[in-house]
Amino acid sequence: MTKKIEKSFAEQFEELEKITQQFESQEDVDLDESVKQFERGLEIAQELKKRLSDVELKVRRIQEKFNTADEN
Amino acid sequence: MTKHELQAISVSECVDLIRTSLQAVVGDLIIDGEVSGLQTRSGNTLLFFSLKDDQSYIDCFMLSHELKAQIEDGMEVRVYGYPSLYKKSGKFHIRVNRIEAKGEGALQKQLELTKKKLEREGLFDPSRKRALPKFPRSIGIITSEDAAAFTDTIRVLSNRWPYSEAILVPSRVQGKPAIKNLIRGIDVMENRIRPDVIILTRGGGNLEDLQSFNSEELARRIFSCAIPIVVGVGHERDWTIADLVADVRAATPSNAAELVVPHKDDIVLQLDALVDGLRHTMRRRLEMVSHHLFRTSSLLSAHMESYLGRFTALLQKVSFFGERVAERAKFFRGRVEEKAKVALVGISVQVSQKKKLLAQAVVVLKKTSPTHILQKGYSITLNKGKVVRSRNDVKEHDILRIHLSEGEIESEVKKIT
Numbered sequence: 001m002t003k004k005i006e007k008s009f010a011e012q013f014e015e016l017e018k019i020t021q022q023f024e025s026q027e028d029v030d031l032d033e034s035v036k037q038f039e040r041g042l043e044i045a046q047e048l049k050k051r052l053s054d055v056e057l058k059v060r061r062i063q064e065k066f067n068t069a070d071e072n
Numbered sequence: 073m074t075k076h077e078l079q080a081i082s083v084s085e086c087v088d089l090i091r092t093s094l095q096a097v098v099g100d101l102i103i104d105g106e107v108s109g110l111q112t113r114s115g116n117t118l119l120f121f122s123l124k125d126d127q128s129y130i131d132c133f134m135l136s137h138e139l140k141a142q143i144e145d146g147m148e149v150r151v152y153g154y155p156s157l158y159k160k161s162g163k164f165h166i167r168v169n170r171i172e173a174k175g176e177g178a179l180q181k182q183l184e185l186t187k188k189k190l191e192r193e194g195l196f197d198p199s200r201k202r203a204l205p206k207f208p209r210s211i212g213i214i215t216s217e218d219a220a221a222f223t224d225t226i227r228v229l230s231n232r233w234p235y236s237e238a239i240l241v242p243s244r245v246q247g248k249p250a251i252k253n254l255i256r257g258i259d260v261m262e263n264r265i266r267p268d269v270i271i272l273t274r275g276g277g278n279l280e281d282l283q284s285f286n287s288e289e290l291a292r293r294i295f296s297c298a299i300p301i302v303v304g305v306g307h308e309r310d311w312t313i314a315d316l317v318a319d320v321r322a323a324t325p326s327n328a329a330e331l332v333v334p335h336k337d338d339i340v341l342q343l344d345a346l347v348d349g350l351r352h353t354m355r356r357r358l359e360m361v362s363h364h365l366f367r368t369s370s371l372l373s374a375h376m377e378s379y380l381g382r383f384t385a386l387l388q389k390v391s392f393f394g395e396r397v398a399e400r401a402k403f404f405r406g407r408v409e410e411k412a413k414v415a416l417v418g419i420s421v422q423v424s425q426k427k428k429l430l431a432q433a434v435v436v437l438k439k440t441s442p443t444h445i446l447q448k449g450y451s452i453t454l455n456k457g458k459v460v461r462s463r464n465d466v467k468e469h470d471i472l473r474i475h476l477s478e479g480e481i482e483s484e485v486k487k488i489t
Contacts, residue, residue: 023353060237062260
């Protein structure tokens with residue numbers, strides 16, 4: 001997972017939450033608009049689930065001289 | 073060296089000589105003792121106190137900014153410094169450059185003092201604590217690479233949310249260099265790595281082991297860090313200063329990892345719930361629309377039926393009315409004919425009656441007519457068109473016209489009697 005994709009995970013999740021909230025709170029909304037929002041929501045949810053595939057945690061170690069330096 | 077070889081020196085030279093000699097011969101000292109007579113001078117920049125045991129005491133001096141942890145009278149401390157004399161008074165003292173609290177009781181006391189001080193300054197203020205990102209893309213970890221704390225943290229992150237990147241900046245977490253190491257770790261994170269969140273962690277230990285996590289310096293660095301920090305120290309103690317100043321406090325290294333990332337299964341559940349919510353709302357909305365359509369169409373058909381019914385009724389009425397009109401016309405025609413007949417009869421009767429009356433009237437008229445009277449020998453005299461009834465109606469020489477039964481006579485009035 002790159003940084004970019006991870007960032008968009010948060011953004012997309014937020015978007016999905018927003019769509020769901022809006023979708024559930026709105027009344028008297030145009031049916032065509034409803035269908036659009038609904039389909040967009042499902043699409044995002046599917047993309048997000050796809051991202052939750054099996055991957056391994058990437059671990060990076062920063063080696064620094066100061067690690068062993070016995071500074072006072 | 074004999075007495076006569078001695079040369080007189082000045083007071084200040086004497087002080088310098090003894091000071092230099094002391095430092096050369098005695099050198100650095102580490103002294104354990106109890107703090108007493110603690111006081112600050114020159115606007116809190118100079119710190120004076122005595123260090124004593126049950127037999128002796130010595131004066132100590134240090135600069136306030138060199139004091140890294142709070143001390144107070146009665147506290148058992150270990151002092152690092154060297155012997156010296158004040159230049160002005162020549163008085164002996166220990167020039168202190170570091171103080172450590174000694175023993176669990178003193179450490180505890182020092183910890184309480186530091187805590188109080190930082191609390192007063194607002195470093196633990198809940199309003200200053202920042203929320204953690206929900207899905208951090210990078211997680212900075214500051215801990216000892218070999219410690220169980222690190223492997224625990226990595227294990228939990230892998231199990232829960234392997235979609236982030238974990239970046240370790242190794243650091244000593246115990247011993248003298250630990251505080252500087254940890255602070256440098258935060259510097260590296262903040263200035264170079266810039267992760268979304270930082271985990272500062274170590275396993276449990278006794279109060280002395282955890283001293284670096286109770287340091288005022290580290291507390292201030294955690295407080296000033298631009299990136300939210302989660303502190304997770306082993307749960308042997310209730311708290312460390314670092315715990316209190318952290319944005320989020322975790323009970324253990326594993327707990328720190330749990331607080332930093334969500335569990336993927338929970339997110340899948342949440343996604344399913346969100347989708348369910350969307351489906352539910354969509355279904356409800358469709359039901360509403362279809363209900364509305366059904367209602368509208370049934371209303372429409374009801375209206376249609378009603379109109380149709382009325383129309384049919386109207387049609388029937390119209391045709392019925394047509395029949396009725398013809399019937400009524402016929403009826404009226406008959407009635408009119410009948411009436412006409414009766415009327416005609418009536419009229420003819422009336423006419424004959426009137427005729428009779430008329431004939432009678434004519435007879436009466438004839439009897440009462442002036443001409444009828446004239447026939448009896450009477451005449452009518454007119455003067456200028458007016459009937460003459462008395463002598464007053466005429467004057468002498470008036471020409472009178474006299475109507476007879478047959479013909480007229482003009483006569484002149486000769487004399488009125």
